[in-house]
Amino acid sequence: MFGRVRKKFMIVAMCSIFIVLVSILGTINIVNYIGVVRVGDSAIAALKEGGGQFNARPEPEMPPEMPFYTRYFTVTLDGAGEIAETDLNRIVSVTEEQAAGYAKDAFASGSESGFYGVFRYGVLETSGGNKMYIFVDCSVGLDNFSNFLLASIVIGGAGVAVVFVLIFVFSGRIMKPVADSYKRQRQFITDAGHELKTPLTIIGANTELVEMQGGRSEWTRSIREQTARLSSLTEKLVYLARTEEQTAVTMFEFSLSDAVEESVKSFAAVAGSRGVTIACDIRKGISYIGNEEMIRRLVALLADNAIKYTDGNFIKVSLKTEKNRCIMKMSNAASYMEDGDLDGLFERFVRGDTSRNSETGGSGIGLSVARAIAEAHKGKIKAECRGGIVDFTVTL
Numbered sequence: 001m002f003g004r005v006r007k008k009f010m011i012v013a014m015c016s017i018f019i020v021l022v023s024i025l026g027t028i029n030i031v032n033y034i035g036v037v038r039v040g041d042s043a044i045a046a047l048k049e050g051g052g053q054f055n056a057r058p059e060p061e062m063p064p065e066m067p068f069y070t071r072y073f074t075v076t077l078d079g080a081g082e083i084a085e086t087d088l089n090r091i092v093s094v095t096e097e098q099a100a101g102y103a104k105d106a107f108a109s110g111s112e113s114g115f116y117g118v119f120r121y122g123v124l125e126t127s128g129g130n131k132m133y134i135f136v137d138c139s140v141g142l143d144n145f146s147n148f149l150l151a152s153i154v155i156g157g158a159g160v161a162v163v164f165v166l167i168f169v170f171s172g173r174i175m176k177p178v179a180d181s182y183k184r185q186r187q188f189i190t191d192a193g194h195e196l197k198t199p200l201t202i203i204g205a206n207t208e209l210v211e212m213q214g215g216r217s218e219w220t221r222s223i224r225e226q227t228a229r230l231s232s233l234t235e236k237l238v239y240l241a242r243t244e245e246q247t248a249v250t251m252f253e254f255s256l257s258d259a260v261e262e263s264v265k266s267f268a269a270v271a272g273s274r275g276v277t278i279a280c281d282i283r284k285g286i287s288y289i290g291n292e293e294m295i296r297r298l299v300a301l302l303a304d305n306a307i308k309y310t311d312g313n314f315i316k317v318s319l320k321t322e323k324n325r326c327i328m329k330m331s332n333a334a335s336y337m338e339d340g341d342l343d344g345l346f347e348r349f350v351r352g353d354t355s356r357n358s359e360t361g362g363s364g365i366g367l368s369v370a371r372a373i374a375e376a377h378k379g380k381i382k383a384e385c386r387g388g389i390v391d392f393t394v395t396l
Contacts, residue, residue, distance in 0.1 A: 036141035040120030075103035
């Protein structure tokens with residue numbers, strides 16, 4: 001159990017750290033990229049102001065060193081997209097053929113600005129309907145951006161790995177006191193259950209002796225009922241504690257169809273005495289790998305619960321397979337229940353109708369045992385009420 005809790009804690013912690021780290025590094029890299037674009041656009045805007053050249057007297061908002069470190073070239077195209085003029089005086093890494101190709105590709109795209117490789121370009125409308133394509137070299141800024149992006153990925157990945165190791169180590173230490181406390185609690189329940197068996201047996205025996213000597217009375221009958229109720233509660237608590245303690249359940253293949261049908265039929269007489277009919281729709285030949293004794297107990301607990309808490313005259317039991325899973329459903333009428341999910345019934349000592357407790361003698365622990373058995377088989381159980389009908393669905 002605590003292994004699953006620890007795993008969930010590690011997953012939540014790692015996902016939270018990963019999201020925060022990606023958000024921070026992603027924001028920084030986006031800001032860096034926007035900065036590269038802004039520098040390129042600023043240079044292009046200054047060159048547009050000068051008709052393809054930097055003005056001798058630069059604008060106040062333009063860095064004074066920009067004309068000296070900016071590498072750029074211009075290509076002027078006529079209305080048909082043919083080369084009219086090329087200026088490569090401020091760059092040596094681009095040939096006229098390459099410059100012409102860049103300009104024609106930009107012209108064909110129809111975009112007024114963007115990136116072509118490491119060059120940021122913009123378009124200036126000139127006289128005669130010509131277009132001057134201004135290409136500014138942003139390789140330095142893009143290289144810095146790429147290097148920082150790579151460094152952030154590597155450092156971020158290493159950081160996540162280190163955090164994972166730390167969480168893995170310290171989560172065990174954090175969970176250990178809680179796990180120890182929970183183990184002591186379960187051990188206490190088991191020990192207390194064993195200690196209660198003897199006095200309960202003595203009380204039952206003494207009650208029989210009193211009835212043999214003085215006959216039965218409402219007092220001895222009440223003692224018998226409460227002793228039986230306490231014995232059942234103790235037995236279920238001990239069983240629940242043992243089920244939760246088990247790290248592995250002994251499993252083997254058995255006929256699930258037969259186990260469900262036989263378990264349900266054993267309650268036919270009890271149901272009949274209360275005017276309740278059990279209708280079965282169990283598919284034959286369904287096999288399952290699990291603990292047969294535990295599965296039979298699961299079915300018995302659900303059947304007992306349905307008989308105790310139904311206010312109708314029927315109980316429906318079905319078993320089928322769906323997508324390689326075995327699905328058992330047990331339904332009973334319960335007009336006193338509100339529609340909706342009833343998963344809270346699987347908590348310990350929770351009962352759906354407290355006004356019926358004195359009638360049924362329920363302890364509120366049976367469904368907790370049923371859930372523990374389902375979870376021990378890597379399955380799940382859920383309850384819901386629709387139109388006054390309560391459905392318990394077990395998926396194995």
